[in-house]
Amino acid sequence: MTKKYIDLSRKIGVLGGGQLGRMLQEAALPYGVDLFFLDNDIKAPCSLFKDNFTHGSYKDFNSTIQFGKDKDILTIEIEHINADALEQLAKYDKLVIPAVDTIRMIQNKAFQKKFLMENDIPSSAFTVLDSKSIAPELANDWYPFVQKSQIDGYDGKGVVVIESAIDLSQQLNTPSILEKLVDIEKELAITIAIEQSGKTHLFPICEMVFNHKLNLVDYLIAPAGIEEKYIKKIKSISTKLAKALKSPGLFSVEFFLTKSGAILVNEIAPRAHNSAHYTIEGCNISQYEAQLRILLGLPIPEITIKGYAGMVNLIGEEKFIGAPYVENLQLLHEQGDAHLHLYGKKETKPGRKMGHITVLNASRAKLISQLKWIKESISIKS
Ligand SMILES: Nc1ncnc2c1ncn2[C@@H]1O[C@H](COP(=O)(O)OP(=O)(O)OP(=O)(O)O)[C@@H](O)[C@H]1O
């Protein structure tokens, strides 16, 4: 039986107070729901919500327990949190979404790769390295490969490409995994929304076009320009993955389409994701509204997209450190259905994600030229 009444007054605590939390709060405003955030950066994007912002570390057991004990529902906007604390809070009958075991599995790239292998989900060949350095004999068996830190990686930090012995000095000196270097044709991503009932929804597949220097997405487009057979494959892998995750929540899955036509899962994130920011204006329901609905126990409608949607990250320019401004913002209106999202970060630094711009267009070709114009013309300086 469906519930007649959903209690919107329950207190929702979010571990992390970055831009993903801030956009979740934006989606929660029309529901009259105020979220609570925990972050140890006093200037974090969610510090704007002063009364609902707790300054403390989500990596610390006691701070997390302290933060969570008067909340009804707990969720995350970053995976690098103290899972023991969340487990304890779940024992105090707090509703924790996603499930703690699922977060634990995703937090560690070695566990994540084993999970993919055990569930027969295609992904690149790998080996787990618990020692801090790569023995040259082992490296010989794996060239060319990608070394990834087992924990705490983000935005390409904690990932190095090692093509041959010359690159071995670049290695991360930390427990890691080595993955075979994939010959990538395209990088793709999908967001999966799993309701508390288990009902699963897939957002459109998006295509990420990378800035290889910074290892960050340059722009992305949805729906992805790929053949129908790849769309089917990605959807079927995602549906299988959703079952294997055994948890409600919002998940983002990154894929590689290889030059030889294989679809491989790169990684899973147990939260809202950069690759689905376009859903805010591009879809009938955004990834954030979907996340909120999952937390509240509200059903999610069938997800649809309005034509083509694209997104450009606004990343701090090289050489500029300080209070940010958006160069050429006054020209953005010429791009029509274009939408600015700044994250309220007080300081720009080279490579820092400061915001993004979404653009909608019925024509994919026109959209791409708009995205390129934005990429070239609009920048974050100080
Ligand atoms: N096995 C691989 N073969 C080739 N390139 C790879 C491989 N693994 C990762 N990469 C490249 O490195 C990028 C970053 O890797 P990954 O997504 O694992 O790291 P991350 O830091 O967790 O990512 P994010 O930027 O999503 O936070 C990928 O998007 C891809 O471009």
Ligand SMILES: [Mg+2]
């Ligand atoms: Mg990634």
